Amino acid sequence: MPSFDVVSRVDLQEIDNAVNNSLKEIASRFDFRGSKTELxxxxxxxVLHVSxxxxxxxxxxxxxxIGHCVKRKVDVRALDFGDPKPGAGQSxxxxxxxxxxIDKDTAKKIVKLIKDSKLKVQSSIQDDQVRxxxxxxxxxxxxxxxxxGQELDVALQFVNMKS
Incomplete structure (x- = not known):
């Protein structure tokens, strides 16, 4: 019976490359000269730490x-920006x-969307993916x-297609 998995994965090497490219840009930009900026x-x-x-x-x-992640084809919805916190001094x-x-709530939303579509398919939640x-x-x-076509708060990929 044909099947596929709905997952949300991020290529961590691409995130690392985006961070390194951002660090190079920070080092070369005029408005960051002499500043104590760390990424x-x-x-x-x-987790990414910005100071x-x-x-x-x-x-x-x-x-x-965000710009470097987009260039490296990393979906920005995979980044969860926390609240800025004051550091030592003015930092x-x-x-x-x-x-x-995929968290449980989003997985339930996906299963409900599939059931509401009235297509002749079955969907089940398996850990952090939907089959x-x-x-x-x-x-x-x-x-x-x-x-x-749906606006979900996670980046979805469709893998493991078997026929």
Whole structure:
């Protein structure tokens, strides 16, 4: 029976490349000369740490990072920007979590969307992904088209297509 999985994955190497490109841009930009701006990627906890001197520079670093992620084909919805926190002196810090996997609420939304579409497919939640099975590949492709058209708060990929 044909099936596929709906997942939310991020290529961490591409995130690392986007961080490195942002660091190069920070080093070469005139408005960041002499500033204490840091951008680090904690690969173990999958979190980006930004530390800079002002809210304006924090916004500039965030925009830079988003731009480099888009260039490297990383969906920006995978980045969860935390609230900026004041640091020592005039500095500002922000943690950016990289979201991987589909949380339970979003998985339930996906299953409900598929059931409401009245297509002859079955969907089930398996850990941090949703498996969709059906008799016809055309129905599975219709589900993919349906999910691509939805505005969900996670980046979706469709993998493991078996016929």
């Amino acid at each position: 680090t990627f904690d690969k173990k906890n999958v 800079t001197e002002s809210d304006m520079r924090l916004k500039a670093v965030r925009d830079m990072l 500002v810090k922000q943690d950016i979590k990289v979201k991987e996997g 969709v099975t059906g008799k016809k590949i055309d129905d599975l492709q219709s589900v993919i088209t349906l999910l691509k």
